[in-house]
Amino acid sequence: MAHEQTYHKNRTFQQEMKFIRHSNDNSNLFTIDKGFVPNMRVPGKFYVNSSLEKIVFDELRDHCSRGAFGGFLPAVKQIANVAGLPGIVKHSIAMPDVHAGYGFSIGNVAAFDMNDPISVVSPGGVGFDINCGVRLIRTNLMYKDIKDIQESLAQTLFDHIPVGVGSKGIIPTSIKDLVSALEMGMDWSIREGYAWPEDKEHCEEYGRMLGADATKVSKRAKKRGLPQLGTLGAGNHYIEIQRVEEIYDKFAAKKMGIFTENQICIMIHSGSRGLGHQVATDALVKMEQAMARDNIAVNDRQLACARITSQEGKDYMSAMSAAANFAWVNRTSMTFLTRQAFQKIFKPYTADDLDMHVIYDVSHNIAKVEQHMVDGQLKKLLVHRKGSTRAFPPHHPLIPVDYQLIGQPVLIGGTMGTCSYVLTGTKKGMKETFGSTCHGAGRAMSRNKSRKTLDYKDVLKELEAKNISIRVASPKLVMEEAPESYKDVTAVVDTCHAAGLSKKCIKLKPVAVIKG
Numbered sequence: 001m002a003h004e005q006t007y008h009k010n011r012t013f014q015q016e017m018k019f020i021r022h023s024n025d026n027s028n029l030f031t032i033d034k035g036f037v038p039n040m041r042v043p044g045k046f047y048v049n050s051s052l053e054k055i056v057f058d059e060l061r062d063h064c065s066r067g068a069f070g071g072f073l074p075a076v077k078q079i080a081n082v083a084g085l086p087g088i089v090k091h092s093i094a095m096p097d098v099h100a101g102y103g104f105s106i107g108n109v110a111a112f113d114m115n116d117p118i119s120v121v122s123p124g125g126v127g128f129d130i131n132c133g134v135r136l137i138r139t140n141l142m143y144k145d146i147k148d149i150q151e152s153l154a155q156t157l158f159d160h161i162p163v164g165v166g167s168k169g170i171i172p173t174s175i176k177d178l179v180s181a182l183e184m185g186m187d188w189s190i191r192e193g194y195a196w197p198e199d200k201e202h203c204e205e206y207g208r209m210l211g212a213d214a215t216k217v218s219k220r221a222k223k224r225g226l227p228q229l230g231t232l233g234a235g236n237h238y239i240e241i242q243r244v245e246e247i248y249d250k251f252a253a254k255k256m257g258i259f260t261e262n263q264i265c266i267m268i269h270s271g272s273r274g275l276g277h278q279v280a281t282d283a284l285v286k287m288e289q290a291m292a293r294d295n296i297a298v299n300d301r302q303l304a305c306a307r308i309t310s311q312e313g314k315d316y317m318s319a320m321s322a323a324a325n326f327a328w329v330n331r332t333s334m335t336f337l338t339r340q341a342f343q344k345i346f347k348p349y350t351a352d353d354l355d356m357h358v359i360y361d362v363s364h365n366i367a368k369v370e371q372h373m374v375d376g377q378l379k380k381l382l383v384h385r386k387g388s389t390r391a392f393p394p395h396h397p398l399i400p401v402d403y404q405l406i407g408q409p410v411l412i413g414g415t416m417g418t419c420s421y422v423l424t425g426t427k428k429g430m431k432e433t434f435g436s437t438c439h440g441a442g443r444a445m446s447r448n449k450s451r452k453t454l455d456y457k458d459v460l461k462e463l464e465a466k467n468i469s470i471r472v473a474s475p476k477l478v479m480e481e482a483p484e485s486y487k488d489v490t491a492v493v494d495t496c497h498a499a500g501l502s503k504k505c506i507k508l509k510p511v512a513v514i515k516g
Contacts, residue, residue, distance in 0.1 A: 013064040017057075020076065028096075028499045032080050037299055039084040046079060046094035049495045052487060056098065072100035073300065079105055081299040087112040087119025087308075089374050089381065093433050095388050096495040097442025097487060102128065103302035106387030109436045114308060114369060114380040120296065121313045122305035123287070123320075125384030126367050128280045130320055131327035132237075132271030133204075133363035134411035136422065137335060139342070140355040143243045143262040146511065150241070153345050154469035154512035157239060160341040161334055163232040164473030164516040171230040171333045178226050182214040185325035189332040196357075199332065201400050203361040204390060205368075207328040209321035216319040217275070218282050225275025225326055230333030234474060234516030236440075236481055237270045238413075239334065242420060242508040249505045252406040252424050256359045258506055265508060266356075267420055268334050269413045271365065272327040279323045283316040308382055317367070324366055331361060359422070360409035364389045364439035372434050383434050391425035391437040391502045399425075410502050414489040415441045416481045416515070417463045420508045421493045428500035437502035438493065441486035454479035469512035481515065 019036035023029035030053075032044030048056055059074040073081070075098045082104055083092035089111050098107035103124025112119040146153055162169055171194065173181070181188040186207025189195040200207040214222075232239060244263045247253045258265075272279075287304040290296075290312040296305065306312035335358065339351035346354060367384045374381070392399050392408040399408040407424035414420040418441070429435055456478045463470050472478055479485070496502045 011064065013061045016060060016064060026499055028495050032076060032083070037077060037080040037084065039297070039299060040080055041085070042083050042088055042091055044076070044079040044083045044092045044094070046076070046098055047096050047495055047499050047501070049096065049491055049498070051491050052096050052495065055487060059100065075100050075105040075107070078103070079108060081303060082108055082110050082125070084299055085110065085112070085120055085122065085303065085305060086296060087116045089113050089379070093436070095436070095438040096492040097387065097438045097440055099442050101386065103300060103304070104384070104386045107438065107442060108386050109384065109388045109433055111372065111381040111383045111434050112308065114382055117307070117309060119308050119382065120305035121308050121316055121367060121382060122303055122384065123280045123283045123316060124302055124304065125386050126280070126320060127365040127386045128277045129271035129365055130276035130279060131324035131363045132365040133327060133331065133361060134413050135268045135331045135335065135361040136359040136411050137266040137268070137338065137356055138257045138359050139264045139266070141264040143264060143511065146241070146264060149345065150469045150512050153241065154471050154514065156341045156345055157241070157338065157512070158471035158514050160337045161232055161239060161514065162230070163514060164234055167231040167233065167473070167516065168227040169230040169333065173226060173229050175222065175226065178222060178229070179214045181229065181329045182217060182322040182325055183212050184208060185212070185328045186332050189329050194336040195332045199335065199358045202358045203328065204363055207332065207361065209324045211318055212321035212325050213318035214322050216315045217279060217322050221275050221278035221282065224278050225273060228273040228275065229330055230337060231273065231330070232270050232334065232514070232516050233273050234477065237516055238416065239338065239514040240267045240420070240510045241512040242267055242510055244506060245419065245509040246507040247505070248507070249424070249503065252505045255402060255406050256409060256422070257355065257357060264511070265359070266338055267411070267413060267508070268331050268338070270327070270331055270334065272323040273330065275326050276323040279319045283312070283319065286312045286315070320367065324363065327363070328361065360411060362389055362409070362411050370434070373431070381434070383436070385436055387439050387442070388436045389439045390435060391423065391429050392435045393425045393427045393430045396425070407503070409505070410437055412438060412489065412493055413440045415483045415486040416513055417466060417468055417510060418483050418489055419510070421489070421504065422506040422508070423493065423496070423502040424505050426500055426503055429502055433501055437496045441489040441492060447480045450480045450482060450485040454482050454484060463513070468510050470515070471513070472515040474516065478515070
């Protein structure tokens with residue numbers, strides 16, 4: 001399993017660029033031809049506009065100038081390496097928010113034929129934070145209703161929801177509860193009274209992966225997850241109180257319960273915490289052994305994988321599904337705490353009076369069995385989405401009844417203090433990217449570089465100048481999430497809109513930010 005960095009180390013940037021072509025039909029689409037890295041089974045493709053294109057190619061140029069040694073592999077190389085995995089179909093695809101990640105780039109979509117015996121599942125194609133995702137809750141409040149109390153509202157939310165690296169949950173859970181939550185997902189939350197029954201109707205997979213098996217989740221993973229249910233965590237996770245700034249598609253917005261500018265929403269971005277991380281770590285160890293046994297060769301060690309039909313493959317799918325359920329229960333628990341916080345501030349009104357319904361909950365780190373057309377044939381595929389969001393079109397059987405006419409809502413979280421978007425899925429995206437679109441802004445600067453070049457006090461002052469209330473558990477980590485550390489989320493969303501992968505519906509601006 002030689003590391004890809006040992007190949008083609010003498011190719012110049014100009015020589016590398018001969019393998020990357022601009023599409024004639026779509027100005028935002030580039031194709032990576034076979035031969036860019038060894039053993040590519042299908043071509044690669046990625047969507048970027050002119051400003052985002054520069055970031056992607058600068059990364060490759062820097063890699064070539066170092067003689068292909070050291071640092072992360074550039075995203076384009078990772079896209080191509082994924083194109084060499086056994087059983088992949090059509091293309092290895094990347095979204096405009098693409099950046100280098102572990103094995104797979106973040107923003108990568110890859111689908112594997114479930115009926116091909118050599119097809120694999122790879123934890124690197126899901127990510128360490130399994131079912132990291134976004135939930136959007138609407139309210140019937142207007143910005144004028146919270147403008148004068150946004151500081152106390154932010155403080156109350158911060159007091160209600162445990163945040164930060166070692167944060168522990170206040171939802172009481174025993175190991176027995178945890179096992180039930182891992183297997184039942186949001187059905188556990190509904191049973192225990194932490195969710196409204198209708199919440200799961202507006203959740204991808206109805207908040208429950210049916211293939212989950214808690215016995216495939218290690219003791220260590222359960223131990224890490226047990227105290228963390230209903231906690232936000234740190235890094236790029238956040239809860240934001242947002243106001244609607246612009247509505248692009250009034251019909252679709254109305255279906256979601258959004259009627260006017262300045263309406264207040266709450267966005268929750270979080271995942272499976274330490275439990276998901278441990279599930280991924282455990283699987284990578286087992287898969288390295290399976291690769292040696294089954295003679296699976298890959299270009300990069302980080303692309304450790306196992307045949308979908310092997311014991312290791314099945315075990316990972318069961319454990320990953322359980323971790324996904326944990327993440328849905330986690331976001332549901334935070335929804336419960338958010339509703340409590342709003343009830344406290346706006347009493348005697350209840351969360352129901354405030355119309356605090358879930359608009360949608362969508363994952364952007366997951367692998368799922370889906371049906372798609374491939375070369376004119378309907379095929380059962382295992383679609384890996386890492387830093388990419390499912391975006392199914394109108395009339396798709398797997399989206400809620402309320403959204404059948406508009407397509408699946410897609411939630412795109414922006415960077416701290418910028419803006420977020422709600423998009424809808426399209427038929428074109430279904431055809432070209434297995435019904436997938438972007439997931440956020442995507443990093444443009446490493447965490448390390450952000451810490452060295454930005455000052456957290458400046459970042460906080462900037463938010464204050466925009467009249468955004470902020471509560472943060474670790475102020476010194478704020479610069480890692482500063483807007484300067486990321487690509488422009490509007491450029492990312494506009495690229496997907498122009499390419500027809502998703503359609504812009506609503507733009508949201510932050511009023512208050514709660515961070516770990």
